[in-house]
Amino acid sequence: MIVDETQAREWIGAHDGFDPDTIGRLECFEVILRHECEKQNLVSARTLDEVWVRHFVDSLQLLRDVPRETSTWLDLGTGAGFPGVALAIARPDIAVTCVESRALRTDYLARVVGELDLENCKIVHSRLQDVKTAEYGAISARAFAPLPKLLDLSTRFSTRDTEWRLPKGRSAAQELEELRGWDHMFHVEQSLTDADAGIICGRLFGRKKGKRS
Template sequence: MRVPFAGGWANVSRETIDRLEQYESLLRKWNPRINLVSQGSLDALWTRHFADSAQIFHLAPPSASQWADLGSGGGFPGLVIAILAAEARPMLRLTLVESDQRKAAFLATAAHALGVSVDILARRIEALAPLRADVVSARGLAPLDTLLGYAERHLAPGGVALFPKGATVGAELDRALEHWRFCYQKEPSTTDPQGVVLITGGISRV
């Protein structure tokens, strides 16, 4: 089965497709009560949310064993990453951080229904002990300046942070460089012509 993921079209198993289809059903069932995604994006889930999340998974170092997704919300990118990792990287351990109790409950219900293993922390990011993750991700959560603070706290030495950003990425980088030293690489987004995924590391305060 072929679906639109990062790098054009990627081959994934029937089991992965089944999980994604089941995830779509769960989102449609829960969304009217919790507003997990905007109503207008429901009919574009596979490109707007699934493929957008999948490209983050494919940019992570294959050697990563601990991944922390911050502000997971309805599961993007964290739950999509867990679905893909179940087949491609079964040893990858994922932690989803979501302070909204209702959304955390959805994530727990969905992960159980989909048969994927994740740790869910229903707490504020700032209140957590350092997670020491090889990869930190966050999608649509906060400006880059704030995200780098989260990443500095929760990345293991040598880890990388993956942050999808839109057309304002240049301005966000300029503001962040006033307070942080970091290395970064911009990978063009496969789902947003004006977007990129920032791959950042070596983060320290100025």
Template sequence: MTEDKARAWIEAHVPRGTMAGLEKLVAMIIDEMPRQNLIAASTAEQIWTRHIVDSAQLVPMASPSAARWIDLGSGAGFPGMVVALMLPELRMTLVESRRKRIDFLRFMAESLGIADRVTVAGQRLEMLESSPHDVISARAFAPLDRLLPLAHRFSHDATLWLLPKGRSAASELEAVTTSWQGDFRVVPSMTDPEAAIIVASQVQPRGKGQKGRR
């Protein structure tokens, strides 16, 4: 996917105001790059493909009724900030433990006018108080065998997990099949023919009963 095609795909899926917000987000990230390494320099010229569309492709996978989304290891705001701009009714929690990234995420939320529904949890996930979310996303946060035990307490029995995993998706999923159960699918990524997204629901440690509904 070229940058022109990536922008065209976004423009076809969001209103004009959302597109303006995404353009502002891109401009803020590029402006901040000399001060901190928010994204790999090698991907800066493909930011719409490698980061915006790569994040936005998760939105159609989520239920329209999803109200609370938690994004683990948000970094420069991918995918959480992009999702928050595209879903104006959603309450988003961005989990990030690095001080400069925390400050930048809060600055972006304020600048984009979404700070009233975007919470930047500036601490390690292990220190965050448990709470149920409808969607859990994580992009380059941790391997699946570490991510599931860390994040499971933020799920309920209908939570959808959206986990971009690059080329390691199948091998990471295979590594947890003996210890975790649920409905797991590997979905090809729009932006990289060799990358994939793990989509999961009803995720439970093997041998455990289902948790009650909220």
């Protein structure tokens, strides 16, 4: 379990799958985030003292067990940039599309992408329902919607090979246990940053015939 900022930096720095510039760019990201939090409520104020644990590692842990050849990633409801922008920083070889419906946040996200020169990160200002259908190698959503609604909205972006990474906090096991009407290979993995939190991981194969969630 990663419990403090020093451990978080060490974990990121020691990860051989991340871009060598990851630490430096995350430091710049932190500065921008803190400045913007003075203007709008991006993250809980109490988490600003634990940015590297609560936001950076919490985001980058989603890359665990994702195939190295994954080339596209869709992040739903990116908000303050988590996990989408953090993922784009660590893996410049992945084209990350971040969807966010709130204009103030997409303006901020666009500035982050510009200042950090993240050519692999695209910010889409839209409701998810209005985003053009496309297939992605991985899909993530942090505190976006309850699992049944999330799948209803986003299954059109998924193939049988798409890797799903859905941080769900303490509700992960319960949400998965209560999921009905879907053919999937989901399981819950323990979060590296919270002993009580889980991440729903796996692949989605579609609706079961004749059933709805």
